[in-house]
Amino acid sequence: MDMDRPAALVTGASASIGAAFARELATRGHDLVLVARRAEPLHALAAELKDRHGTATEVLAADLTDRAQATAVEERLADAGRPIDLLVNSAGALSTGLFPKLPIEDEVRQVELNAIVPMRLTHSVLSVMLDRGKGSIINVSSIAGVAPTPFSATYCGGYSFLTTFSQSVDLEVCRYGVTVTAVLPGFTAAEADPARRIQAADRVVREALAANAAGRAVCVPGLRNKRAAAFARLAPRRLVRFVMRAAQDS
Ligand SMILES: NC(=O)c1ccc[n+]([C@@H]2O[C@H](COP(=O)([O-])OP(=O)(O)OC[C@H]3O[C@@H](n4cnc5c(N)ncnc54)[C@H](OP(=O)(O)O)[C@@H]3O)[C@@H](O)[C@H]2O)c1
Numbered sequence: 001m002d003m004d005r006p007a008a009l010v011t012g013a014s015a016s017i018g019a020a021f022a023r024e025l026a027t028r029g030h031d032l033v034l035v036a037r038r039a040e041p042l043h044a045l046a047a048e049l050k051d052r053h054g055t056a057t058e059v060l061a062a063d064l065t066d067r068a069q070a071t072a073v074e075e076r077l078a079d080a081g082r083p084i085d086l087l088v089n090s091a092g093a094l095s096t097g098l099f100p101k102l103p104i105e106d107e108v109r110q111v112e113l114n115a116i117v118p119m120r121l122t123h124s125v126l127s128v129m130l131d132r133g134k135g136s137i138i139n140v141s142s143i144a145g146v147a148p149t150p151f152s153a154t155y156c157g158g159y160s161f162l163t164t165f166s167q168s169v170d171l172e173v174c175r176y177g178v179t180v181t182a183v184l185p186g187f188t189a190a191e192a193d194p195a196r197r198i199q200a201a202d203r204v205v206r207e208a209l210a211a212n213a214a215g216r217a218v219c220v221p222g223l224r225n226k227r228a229a230a231f232a233r234l235a236p237r238r239l240v241r242f243v244m245r246a247a248q249d250s
Contacts, residue, residue, distance in 0.1 A: 001056045002056060005029055005030065006029065006085040006086065007032070007033065007082070007083065007085055008021075008022075008031075008032055008033070008084065008086040008087070008088060009033040009035065009076065009077060009084045009086075009087050009088070009125075010032060010088040010090060011036065011064065011073070011088065011089050011090055011117075011121070012035070012036055012140070013034040013036055013042060013045065013090070014034075014036035014041040015036070015041070016188065016189065017090050017140060017185070017188055017201045018036070018088070018090035019041075019045060019201075020190075020201035020204070021088045021090060021138075021205050022034060022045055022049065023045075023049070024202060024206065024209065025086070025088075025209075026055040027053060029053075030055070030085075031056040031057065032049065032055055032056075032058070033057070033058045033059075033060060033076060034046060034059050034060065035060045035061075035064070035073055035091070036091060037061060038061065039061035042059045042061060043059055045057075060072060060073055060076060064113060065109050065112045065113050065117070070117060070120065073121065073124075074121065074124040075124075077121055077124040077128070078124045078125065078127065078128060080128045080131065083128050083129075084125055085134070085135060086135070086137070086138070086212075087122070087125045087135075087137045088137075088140070089118035089122070089137075089138070089140060091113060091117065092142075093109075093110050093114065094110075095155065096151050096152050096155075099153045099154070110154050110158060111154060111158045114158035114159060115158040115161045115165075118166075119162075119165060122137055122166075122169060122180065125137065126173065129173075130178060134177045134178065135177070136178070136179050136181075136212050137169075137178070137179070137181070138181050138183055138208050138209075138212055139162055139163075139165075139166045139181070140183050140185070140208075141162040141163045141166070142156075142159040143185065143220060143225050143228060144156045144159055145158070145159030145160040145162065145163045145184065146160070146184065146229050146233065147240050148240075148241065149244060151248070159184075162182060163182040163184060163218070166180050166182035166217065166218075167180075167218060170217040174215065174217075179212050179217070180217065181208065181211050181212040181217060181219055182217065182218050183207075183208040183211070183219045184220045184221075184229060185199065185221050185222075185225070186199060186221075186224065186225040186228070187199065188201050188204050199221060199222050203221065203222070204221045207219055207221040208221065231243075
C-alpha cells in the first residue's frame with residue numbers, strides 16, 4: 001500500500017453494503033483492506049478495483065466470530081506502521097423468528113458479530129487514530145435498533161447497543177480529530193426498489209461518508225427512514241409499542 005494514499009478497512013466487503021463501501025472508497029482514492037469469511041468474492045472485488053482505479057488491496061478472509069481469526073484483523077487495525085484512516089464495520093447477520101424457538105447459540109453469535117466485533121475493532125483502531133490525531137469509523141447499525149421489533153429481537157437489541165455505543169465513543173474522541181458514525185439504514189439492496197421501500201446500497205454509502213466527513217455521530221439514510229427514526233425517538237413509548245405491534249398484525 002502507498003503510504004501517501006488513505007487506507008480503509010471494510011468488514012462485510014464480500015456483499016451488498018460492504019462491497020458498495022469498498023467501491024465508493026476506491027473511486028475516492030483509498031487503498032483497501034477487505035474482510036469477510038469468503039475469500040473468493042473479496043479477491044474478485046480486489047481485482048475489479050485494481051483494474052478500474054489502481055487500488056492496492058489486502059484480503060483478510062476471517063470469520064469475525066472466531067476469536068483467533070478476529071485477532072488477525074484486530075492486529076492489522078492496531079498496526080501503527082500501516083495505519084488505517086477509515087474503519088467500516090459492515091459485517092452483520094439477521095435471524096428472524098419467535099425468540100424462544102431460535103437456537104440460542106446462533107443468537108449469541110449474532111450479538112457477537114453485530115455488536116461485540118465492531119466494539120472490539122473500534123477499540124483496536126482507536127489508539128493509532130488518537131496518536132495520529134485523525135481517523136474515521138463508520139459502524140453500520142440498523143434503523144431496527146431504534147424501536148422494539150418482535151421476531152428480530154436479537155438483531156434489534158444488538159444494533160441498539162451498537163448505535164448508542166458508537167455515539168458514546170464519538171463523544172469521547174471527537175475532540176481528538178476522530179469521528180465515529182453509526183449508520184442506521186432501512187431496507188437496502190444493490191438496486192433501489194422504491195415500491196418495496198428498498199434503498200440502493202451506494203446511496204446509503206454516500207450518505208454515510210458525507211455524515212462522517214461532517215463529524216456527525218448518527219446517519220439515517222433516506223427521508224423515509226429519517227421520519228421513522230424521528231417518530232421512534234420522539235413519540236411516547238406506548239405509542240411506538242402500539243405501532244410496532246399493529247405493523248406485525250397487519
Ligand atoms: N441490507 C439491509 O436491508 C440492511 C438494513 C439495515 C442494516 N443492515 C446492516 O448492514 C450491514 C451490511 O448489510 P448487508 O445487506 O450488506 O448484509 P449481507 O449482504 O448479508 O452481507 C453481510 C456481510 O457480512 C459478512 N459476514 C457475515 N458473517 C460474517 C462473519 N462471521 N465474519 C466475517 N464476515 C461476515 C458477509 O460475508 P461472508 O458471508 O463472506 O462472511 C457479507 O460480506 C449488516 O450489518 C446489516 O445487518 C442491512
